[in-house]
Amino acid sequence: MTTSDRPRGAALRQQVLDTALALFSQQGYFNTSIHDIRKEANVSIGAIYHHFGNKERLAKALYDNLLEAMAEEVANATAPHHGCLGQCRAVIAVLFQLSEQQPQVMQFVLMAKHREFLREEPPICSSRPFAAMRLILEQGIASGEVRNIEPWVAATAMFGGALRMMNLALDGVLTQPLDSYLDEVVECGWRAVQA
Numbered sequence: 001m002t003t004s005d006r007p008r009g010a011a012l013r014q015q016v017l018d019t020a021l022a023l024f025s026q027q028g029y030f031n032t033s034i035h036d037i038r039k040e041a042n043v044s045i046g047a048i049y050h051h052f053g054n055k056e057r058l059a060k061a062l063y064d065n066l067l068e069a070m071a072e073e074v075a076n077a078t079a080p081h082h083g084c085l086g087q088c089r090a091v092i093a094v095l096f097q098l099s100e101q102q103p104q105v106m107q108f109v110l111m112a113k114h115r116e117f118l119r120e121e122p123p124i125c126s127s128r129p130f131a132a133m134r135l136i137l138e139q140g141i142a143s144g145e146v147r148n149i150e151p152w153v154a155a156t157a158m159f160g161g162a163l164r165m166m167n168l169a170l171d172g173v174l175t176q177p178l179d180s181y182l183d184e185v186v187e188c189g190w191r192a193v194q195a
Contacts (some may be wrong), residue, residue, distance in 0.1 A: 008159055016051060023040060024108055028056075069077060070109060088189065090188065092159070092182060095162060100177060100178055137151055138154075145195055153192070
């Protein structure tokens, strides 16, 4: 690709984000340099600094974009469902699907130790998709579908097993696709919280 063939503007920004995701997922944040990203994305160092400023701000932009996309997926999955169990099932199903279809995204979101390189970032459990998951349980408690327990405990009981299964899948431990475990994971979580 010649210099004149290189992407510009939004396309360049997205190419850098996609490349950073791939490299951060494969090598880790600390083992990936701006020069690695520049080389793999086939863009100039100046373009990266122009769009992101530095590696930490690039990682922050990537993290924010991925969490926003994940929040939209969760919202879209739960919108057609009424009732806590249906919404919880929809959340787990979409998270399993994302883990299968976009493993690098989910690996970066779930397994990277973000606070090591994004020191000002609040814990991931405070992010929009995870707050939405907790809200589902809070609403379930209010409606009487979920027993009256601390919402953090309810959310951990309902979604903790699913998140662990996703980690196992991302680590290559599971022998079956994640969706084959969906019914059992939902049933186990629901038994822990149902009224």
